[in-house]
Amino acid sequence: xxxxxxxxxxxxxxxxxxxxxxxxxxxxxxxxxxxxxxxxxxxxxxxxxxxxxxxxxxxxxxxxxxxxxxxxxxxxxxxxxxxxxxxxxxxxxxxxxxxxxxxxxxxxxx
Amino acid sequence: xxxxxxxxxxxxxxxxxxxxxxxxxxxxxxxxxxxxxxxxxxxxxxxxxxxxxxxxxxxxxxxxxxxxxxxxxxxxxxxxxxxxxxxxxxxxxxxxxxxxxxxxxxxxxxxxxxxxxxxxxxxxxxxxxxxxxxxxxxxxxxxxxxxxxxxxxxxxxxxxxxxxxxxxxxxxxxxxxxxxxxxxxxxxxxxxxxxxxxxxxxxxxxxxxxxxxxxxxxxxxxxxxxxxxxxxxxxxxxxxxxxxxxxxxxxxxxxxxxxxxxxxxx
Numbered sequence: 545x546x547x548x549x550x551x552x553x554x555x556x557x558x559x560x561x562x563x564x565x566x567x568x569x570x571x572x573x574x575x576x577x578x579x580x581x582x583x584x585x586x587x588x589x590x591x592x593x594x595x596x597x598x599x600x601x602x603x604x605x606x607x608x609x610x611x612x613x614x615x616x617x618x619x620x621x622x623x624x625x626x627x628x629x630x631x632x633x634x635x636x637x638x639x640x641x642x643x644x645x646x647x648x649x650x651x652x653x654x
Numbered sequence: 655x656x657x658x659x660x661x662x663x664x665x666x667x668x669x670x671x672x673x674x675x676x677x678x679x680x681x682x683x684x685x686x687x688x689x690x691x692x693x694x695x696x697x698x699x700x701x702x703x704x705x706x707x708x709x710x711x712x713x714x715x716x717x718x719x720x721x722x723x724x725x726x727x728x729x730x731x732x733x734x735x736x737x738x739x740x741x742x743x744x745x746x747x748x749x750x751x752x753x754x755x756x757x758x759x760x761x762x763x764x765x766x767x768x769x770x771x772x773x774x775x776x777x778x779x780x781x782x783x784x785x786x787x788x789x790x791x792x793x794x795x796x797x798x799x800x801x802x803x804x805x806x807x808x809x810x811x812x813x814x815x816x817x818x819x820x821x822x823x824x825x826x827x828x829x830x831x832x833x834x835x836x837x838x839x840x841x842x843x844x845x846x847x848x849x850x851x852x853x854x855x856x857x858x859x860x861x862x863x864x865x866x867x868x869x870x871x872x873x874x875x876x877x878x879x880x881x882x883x884x885x886x887x888x889x890x891x892x893x894x895x896x897x898x899x900x901x902x903x904x905x906x907x908x909x910x911x912x913x914x915x916x917x918x919x920x
Contacts, residue, residue, distance in 0.1 A: 617681065619685065
Protein backbone atom coordinates (compact mmCIF):
# COMPACT_ATOMS: atom_id res chain seq x y z
CA UNK A 545 0.00 0.00 0.00
CA UNK A 546 1.30 3.46 -0.92
CA UNK A 547 1.52 5.83 2.09
CA UNK A 548 -1.05 8.61 2.23
CA UNK A 549 1.57 11.38 1.84
CA UNK A 550 2.59 10.04 -1.55
CA UNK A 551 -1.03 9.49 -2.55
CA UNK A 552 -1.77 13.10 -1.60
CA UNK A 553 1.23 14.43 -3.49
CA UNK A 554 0.26 12.62 -6.67
CA UNK A 555 -3.49 13.35 -6.48
CA UNK A 556 -3.51 16.43 -8.69
CA UNK A 557 -1.30 14.83 -11.34
CA UNK A 558 -3.50 11.72 -11.36
CA UNK A 559 -6.76 13.66 -11.62
CA UNK A 560 -5.42 15.98 -14.33
CA UNK A 561 -4.12 13.00 -16.32
CA UNK A 562 -7.41 11.12 -16.03
CA UNK A 563 -9.47 14.15 -17.01
CA UNK A 564 -7.21 14.78 -20.02
CA UNK A 565 -8.75 11.61 -21.45
CA UNK A 566 -12.27 12.99 -21.10
CA UNK A 567 -14.74 14.22 -18.49
CA UNK A 568 -15.40 12.08 -15.45
CA UNK A 569 -16.97 12.17 -11.98
CA UNK A 570 -15.60 11.54 -8.48
CA UNK A 571 -16.64 7.95 -8.04
CA UNK A 572 -15.34 6.88 -11.47
CA UNK A 573 -12.02 8.69 -10.89
CA UNK A 574 -11.45 6.76 -7.65
CA UNK A 575 -12.39 3.44 -9.24
CA UNK A 576 -10.12 4.00 -12.20
CA UNK A 577 -7.10 5.02 -10.11
CA UNK A 578 -7.66 2.00 -7.88
CA UNK A 579 -7.94 -0.37 -10.83
CA UNK A 580 -4.93 1.04 -12.68
CA UNK A 581 -2.75 0.74 -9.57
CA UNK A 582 -3.90 -2.81 -8.74
CA UNK A 583 -5.49 -1.47 -5.55
CA UNK A 584 -2.18 0.00 -4.33
CA UNK A 585 -3.32 3.61 -4.71
CA UNK A 586 -6.31 4.00 -2.41
CA UNK A 587 -7.98 7.25 -1.47
CA UNK A 588 -10.30 7.81 1.42
CA UNK A 589 -13.24 8.34 -0.94
CA UNK A 590 -14.55 11.60 0.48
CA UNK A 591 -11.15 13.26 0.44
CA UNK A 592 -11.08 13.34 -3.34
CA UNK A 593 -13.73 16.06 -3.34
CA UNK A 594 -11.77 18.79 -1.53
CA UNK A 595 -8.98 18.19 -4.05
CA UNK A 596 -11.42 18.44 -6.98
CA UNK A 597 -12.94 21.60 -5.54
CA UNK A 598 -9.53 23.17 -5.00
CA UNK A 599 -8.55 22.37 -8.58
CA UNK A 600 -11.81 23.90 -9.78
CA UNK A 601 -11.03 26.96 -7.65
CA UNK A 602 -7.63 27.17 -9.31
CA UNK A 603 -9.36 27.33 -12.66
CA UNK A 604 -7.84 24.02 -13.81
CA UNK A 605 -11.09 22.09 -14.14
CA UNK A 606 -14.79 22.87 -14.48
CA UNK A 607 -17.85 20.90 -13.42
CA UNK A 608 -21.46 20.33 -14.47
CA UNK A 609 -24.30 18.32 -13.00
CA UNK A 610 -25.72 15.65 -15.26
CA UNK A 611 -29.06 13.98 -14.59
CA UNK A 612 -28.88 10.22 -15.16
CA UNK A 613 -31.61 8.02 -16.58
CA UNK A 614 -32.41 6.63 -13.13
CA UNK A 615 -33.11 10.20 -11.93
CA UNK A 616 -29.90 10.53 -9.93
CA UNK A 617 -27.35 13.29 -10.48
CA UNK A 618 -23.63 13.08 -11.14
CA UNK A 619 -21.16 15.94 -11.08
CA UNK A 620 -18.87 15.65 -14.08
CA UNK A 621 -15.48 17.34 -14.17
CA UNK A 622 -13.51 18.29 -17.26
CA UNK A 623 -10.17 19.92 -17.96
CA UNK A 624 -9.83 23.63 -18.75
CA UNK A 625 -6.97 25.32 -20.63
CA UNK A 626 -5.17 26.21 -17.38
CA UNK A 627 -5.54 22.58 -16.34
CA UNK A 628 -3.75 21.45 -19.47
CA UNK A 629 -0.89 23.81 -18.63
CA UNK A 630 -0.85 22.55 -15.04
CA UNK A 631 -0.77 18.98 -16.32
CA UNK A 632 2.22 19.78 -18.55
CA UNK A 633 4.06 21.31 -15.59
CA UNK A 634 3.29 18.41 -13.30
CA UNK A 635 4.21 15.87 -15.96
CA UNK A 636 7.64 17.50 -16.36
CA UNK A 637 8.18 17.43 -12.60
CA UNK A 638 7.12 13.80 -12.19
CA UNK A 639 9.22 12.72 -15.18
CA UNK A 640 12.20 14.45 -13.56
CA UNK A 641 11.69 12.54 -10.31
CA UNK A 642 11.13 9.35 -12.28
CA UNK A 643 14.30 9.81 -14.34
CA UNK A 644 16.49 10.50 -11.29
CA UNK A 645 15.15 7.43 -9.50
CA UNK A 646 15.57 5.14 -12.50
CA UNK A 647 19.09 6.46 -13.07
CA UNK A 648 20.02 5.75 -9.45
CA UNK A 649 18.38 2.34 -9.38
CA UNK A 650 19.90 1.54 -12.74
CA UNK A 651 23.36 2.12 -11.27
CA UNK A 652 22.64 0.06 -8.19
CA UNK A 653 20.94 -2.88 -9.82
CA UNK A 654 22.93 -2.96 -13.07
CA UNK B 655 -35.28 1.51 -0.59
CA UNK B 656 -37.20 3.78 1.73
CA UNK B 657 -34.96 2.58 4.55
CA UNK B 658 -31.93 3.53 2.54
CA UNK B 659 -33.31 7.00 1.82
CA UNK B 660 -33.92 7.50 5.54
CA UNK B 661 -30.40 6.29 6.35
CA UNK B 662 -28.90 8.59 3.76
CA UNK B 663 -30.99 11.48 5.08
CA UNK B 664 -29.63 10.84 8.57
CA UNK B 665 -26.10 10.53 7.22
CA UNK B 666 -26.46 13.93 5.49
CA UNK B 667 -27.71 15.44 8.74
CA UNK B 668 -24.70 14.02 10.60
CA UNK B 669 -22.29 15.39 7.99
CA UNK B 670 -24.00 18.80 8.14
CA UNK B 671 -23.84 18.80 11.93
CA UNK B 672 -20.15 17.89 11.64
CA UNK B 673 -19.50 21.04 9.61
CA UNK B 674 -20.10 20.09 5.95
CA UNK B 675 -22.81 22.68 5.45
CA UNK B 676 -22.75 23.22 1.68
CA UNK B 677 -25.71 21.44 0.05
CA UNK B 678 -23.75 21.21 -3.20
CA UNK B 679 -20.93 19.32 -1.49
CA UNK B 680 -23.44 17.11 0.35
CA UNK B 681 -25.23 16.36 -2.94
CA UNK B 682 -21.94 15.33 -4.51
CA UNK B 683 -20.96 13.16 -1.55
CA UNK B 684 -24.43 11.59 -1.54
CA UNK B 685 -24.15 10.81 -5.23
CA UNK B 686 -20.85 9.08 -4.50
CA UNK B 687 -22.35 7.21 -1.55
CA UNK B 688 -25.22 5.90 -3.68
CA UNK B 689 -22.84 4.76 -6.44
CA UNK B 690 -20.81 2.79 -3.92
CA UNK B 691 -23.90 1.25 -2.29
CA UNK B 692 -25.22 0.26 -5.70
CA UNK B 693 -21.94 -1.41 -6.60
CA UNK B 694 -21.82 -3.35 -3.31
CA UNK B 695 -25.47 -4.41 -3.65
CA UNK B 696 -24.82 -5.60 -7.21
CA UNK B 697 -21.95 -7.68 -5.79
CA UNK B 698 -24.50 -9.36 -3.51
CA UNK B 699 -24.22 -7.39 -0.30
CA UNK B 700 -27.14 -6.52 1.95
CA UNK B 701 -28.24 -2.89 1.47
CA UNK B 702 -27.81 -1.89 5.10
CA UNK B 703 -24.30 -3.35 5.26
CA UNK B 704 -23.45 -1.73 1.90
CA UNK B 705 -24.50 1.65 3.29
CA UNK B 706 -22.27 1.24 6.36
CA UNK B 707 -19.24 0.35 4.25
CA UNK B 708 -19.86 3.15 1.77
CA UNK B 709 -20.26 5.73 4.55
CA UNK B 710 -17.08 4.50 6.18
CA UNK B 711 -15.16 4.75 2.91
CA UNK B 712 -16.26 8.33 2.38
CA UNK B 713 -14.81 9.19 5.76
CA UNK B 714 -15.93 11.26 8.72
CA UNK B 715 -16.97 14.89 8.62
CA UNK B 716 -13.95 16.01 10.72
CA UNK B 717 -11.31 15.24 8.11
CA UNK B 718 -13.47 16.45 5.24
CA UNK B 719 -14.32 19.65 7.04
CA UNK B 720 -10.63 20.39 7.61
CA UNK B 721 -9.87 19.87 3.93
CA UNK B 722 -12.79 21.95 2.69
CA UNK B 723 -11.85 24.70 5.14
CA UNK B 724 -8.45 24.97 3.44
CA UNK B 725 -10.23 25.77 0.19
CA UNK B 726 -12.56 28.25 1.85
CA UNK B 727 -9.53 30.03 3.25
CA UNK B 728 -8.08 30.38 -0.20
CA UNK B 729 -11.48 31.64 -1.38
CA UNK B 730 -11.80 34.12 1.43
CA UNK B 731 -9.14 36.57 0.39
CA UNK B 732 -9.64 37.80 -3.11
CA UNK B 733 -9.57 41.23 -1.40
CA UNK B 734 -5.94 41.71 -2.33
CA UNK B 735 -6.58 40.77 -5.91
CA UNK B 736 -9.62 43.04 -6.17
CA UNK B 737 -7.83 45.96 -4.53
CA UNK B 738 -4.83 45.35 -6.80
CA UNK B 739 -6.94 45.41 -9.94
CA UNK B 740 -8.91 48.45 -8.72
CA UNK B 741 -5.67 50.27 -8.04
CA UNK B 742 -4.17 49.37 -11.42
CA UNK B 743 -7.31 50.24 -13.39
CA UNK B 744 -7.91 53.55 -11.56
CA UNK B 745 -4.29 54.57 -12.08
CA UNK B 746 -4.46 53.69 -15.78
CA UNK B 747 -7.80 55.47 -16.32
CA UNK B 748 -6.60 58.57 -14.51
CA UNK B 749 -3.40 58.56 -16.54
CA UNK B 750 -5.31 58.15 -19.79
CA UNK B 751 -7.75 60.88 -18.84
CA UNK B 752 -4.91 63.36 -18.32
CA UNK B 753 -2.78 62.04 -21.19
CA UNK B 754 -4.21 64.39 -23.89
CA UNK B 755 -2.80 67.33 -21.90
CA UNK B 756 0.69 66.04 -22.67
CA UNK B 757 0.05 66.84 -26.33
CA UNK B 758 -2.27 69.81 -26.10
CA UNK B 759 -0.39 71.99 -23.60
CA UNK B 760 2.02 73.95 -25.74
CA UNK B 761 4.10 75.29 -22.90
CA UNK B 762 5.45 71.83 -22.01
CA UNK B 763 9.02 71.34 -23.14
CA UNK B 764 9.98 68.17 -24.98
CA UNK B 765 11.59 66.52 -21.93
CA UNK B 766 8.41 66.94 -19.90
CA UNK B 767 6.32 65.64 -22.78
CA UNK B 768 8.51 62.54 -23.23
CA UNK B 769 8.64 61.86 -19.48
CA UNK B 770 4.87 62.09 -19.28
CA UNK B 771 4.25 59.80 -22.26
CA UNK B 772 6.75 57.28 -20.88
CA UNK B 773 4.87 57.23 -17.59
CA UNK B 774 1.51 56.68 -19.32
CA UNK B 775 2.90 53.83 -21.43
CA UNK B 776 4.50 52.20 -18.42
CA UNK B 777 1.22 52.47 -16.48
CA UNK B 778 -0.61 50.76 -19.36
CA UNK B 779 2.09 48.09 -19.44
CA UNK B 780 1.46 47.33 -15.76
CA UNK B 781 -2.27 47.14 -16.50
CA UNK B 782 -1.72 44.66 -19.33
CA UNK B 783 0.74 42.64 -17.23
CA UNK B 784 -2.09 41.70 -14.85
CA UNK B 785 -2.77 38.90 -17.29
CA UNK B 786 0.62 37.24 -17.02
CA UNK B 787 2.75 38.77 -14.25
CA UNK B 788 1.83 35.94 -11.85
CA UNK B 789 3.94 33.58 -13.93
CA UNK B 790 7.10 35.48 -13.01
CA UNK B 791 6.34 36.49 -9.44
CA UNK B 792 7.40 34.34 -6.49
CA UNK B 793 4.88 32.11 -4.73
CA UNK B 794 4.85 33.15 -1.08
CA UNK B 795 3.84 29.96 0.68
CA UNK B 796 3.54 31.37 4.18
CA UNK B 797 -0.04 32.61 4.26
CA UNK B 798 0.53 35.37 6.79
CA UNK B 799 3.53 36.75 4.94
CA UNK B 800 1.57 36.57 1.70
CA UNK B 801 -1.52 38.32 3.06
CA UNK B 802 0.69 40.99 4.65
CA UNK B 803 2.65 41.59 1.42
CA UNK B 804 -0.42 41.65 -0.79
CA UNK B 805 -2.28 43.87 1.68
CA UNK B 806 0.64 46.29 2.02
CA UNK B 807 1.05 46.62 -1.76
CA UNK B 808 -2.68 47.07 -2.38
CA UNK B 809 -3.09 49.57 0.45
CA UNK B 810 0.00 51.56 -0.54
CA UNK B 811 -1.23 51.61 -4.15
CA UNK B 812 -4.71 52.79 -3.23
CA UNK B 813 -3.41 55.48 -0.86
CA UNK B 814 -0.99 56.58 -3.57
CA UNK B 815 -3.77 56.82 -6.15
CA UNK B 816 -5.91 58.81 -3.74
CA UNK B 817 -3.10 61.18 -2.76
CA UNK B 818 -2.02 61.91 -6.31
CA UNK B 819 -5.38 61.91 -8.07
CA UNK B 820 -7.36 63.73 -5.43
CA UNK B 821 -5.39 65.16 -2.53
CA UNK B 822 -2.57 66.65 -4.60
CA UNK B 823 -4.56 68.49 -7.32
CA UNK B 824 -7.43 69.50 -5.04
CA UNK B 825 -5.61 70.38 -1.87
CA UNK B 826 -1.82 70.52 -2.00
CA UNK B 827 -1.41 72.39 -5.29
CA UNK B 828 -4.04 75.06 -4.51
CA UNK B 829 -2.38 75.41 -1.11
CA UNK B 830 1.05 75.88 -2.68
CA UNK B 831 -0.33 78.47 -5.02
CA UNK B 832 -2.64 79.81 -2.35
CA UNK B 833 -0.57 82.94 -1.77
CA UNK B 834 -1.08 84.07 -5.34
CA UNK B 835 -4.75 83.19 -5.41
CA UNK B 836 -5.73 84.73 -2.10
CA UNK B 837 -3.70 87.90 -2.76
CA UNK B 838 -5.60 88.37 -5.99
CA UNK B 839 -8.84 88.05 -4.08
CA UNK B 840 -7.97 90.40 -1.27
CA UNK B 841 -6.44 92.87 -3.64
CA UNK B 842 -9.29 92.82 -6.07
CA UNK B 843 -11.38 95.59 -4.44
CA UNK B 844 -8.35 97.80 -4.09
CA UNK B 845 -7.35 97.07 -7.62
CA UNK B 846 -10.89 97.88 -8.61
CA UNK B 847 -10.52 101.17 -6.88
CA UNK B 848 -7.31 101.74 -8.67
CA UNK B 849 -8.88 100.60 -11.90
CA UNK B 850 -11.58 103.21 -11.64
CA UNK B 851 -8.87 105.79 -11.32
CA UNK B 852 -7.03 104.19 -14.19
CA UNK B 853 -10.15 104.28 -16.31
CA UNK B 854 -10.34 107.97 -15.77
CA UNK B 855 -6.87 108.06 -17.24
CA UNK B 856 -8.29 106.06 -20.16
CA UNK B 857 -5.80 103.27 -19.81
CA UNK B 858 -8.29 100.74 -18.54
CA UNK B 859 -8.41 98.57 -21.61
CA UNK B 860 -4.75 98.76 -22.44
CA UNK B 861 -3.28 97.99 -19.04
CA UNK B 862 -3.78 94.49 -17.65
CA UNK B 863 -5.24 94.17 -14.20
CA UNK B 864 -2.02 92.65 -12.80
CA UNK B 865 0.02 95.69 -13.76
CA UNK B 866 -2.54 97.96 -12.21
CA UNK B 867 -2.30 95.99 -8.99
CA UNK B 868 1.46 96.11 -9.07
CA UNK B 869 1.39 99.80 -9.80
CA UNK B 870 -0.77 100.17 -6.75
CA UNK B 871 2.23 99.05 -4.76
CA UNK B 872 1.43 95.37 -4.33
CA UNK B 873 3.73 92.77 -5.76
CA UNK B 874 2.21 89.59 -7.17
CA UNK B 875 4.43 86.64 -7.97
CA UNK B 876 3.85 85.27 -11.46
CA UNK B 877 2.12 81.87 -11.34
CA UNK B 878 4.94 79.25 -11.14
CA UNK B 879 3.88 77.40 -14.28
CA UNK B 880 7.03 75.27 -14.51
CA UNK B 881 6.30 73.98 -10.98
CA UNK B 882 2.73 73.14 -11.98
CA UNK B 883 3.97 71.23 -15.02
CA UNK B 884 6.50 69.43 -12.82
CA UNK B 885 3.73 68.37 -10.45
CA UNK B 886 1.62 67.29 -13.44
CA UNK B 887 4.37 65.04 -14.76
CA UNK B 888 4.99 63.66 -11.27
CA UNK B 889 1.30 62.72 -11.15
CA UNK B 890 1.77 60.56 -14.23
CA UNK B 891 4.70 58.80 -12.59
CA UNK B 892 2.78 58.47 -9.34
CA UNK B 893 0.06 56.64 -11.30
CA UNK B 894 2.75 54.37 -12.75
CA UNK B 895 3.93 53.51 -9.24
CA UNK B 896 0.34 52.91 -8.10
CA UNK B 897 -0.27 50.63 -11.09
CA UNK B 898 2.94 48.75 -10.26
CA UNK B 899 1.89 48.30 -6.62
CA UNK B 900 -1.60 47.19 -7.63
CA UNK B 901 -0.16 44.82 -10.20
CA UNK B 902 2.21 43.39 -7.59
CA UNK B 903 -0.62 42.83 -5.09
CA UNK B 904 -2.70 41.06 -7.73
CA UNK B 905 0.22 39.09 -9.14
CA UNK B 906 1.47 37.80 -5.79
CA UNK B 907 -1.93 36.50 -4.82
CA UNK B 908 -2.60 35.08 -8.26
CA UNK B 909 0.81 33.33 -8.26
CA UNK B 910 0.02 31.74 -4.89
CA UNK B 911 -3.40 30.69 -6.10
CA UNK B 912 -2.42 29.28 -9.47
CA UNK B 913 0.94 27.79 -8.69
CA UNK B 914 0.30 26.54 -5.20
CA UNK B 915 1.39 22.94 -4.73
CA UNK B 916 -0.06 22.60 -1.26
CA UNK B 917 -1.29 19.03 -1.09
CA UNK B 918 -4.29 17.74 0.71
CA UNK B 919 -4.34 14.36 2.30
CA UNK B 920 -6.47 12.09 0.24
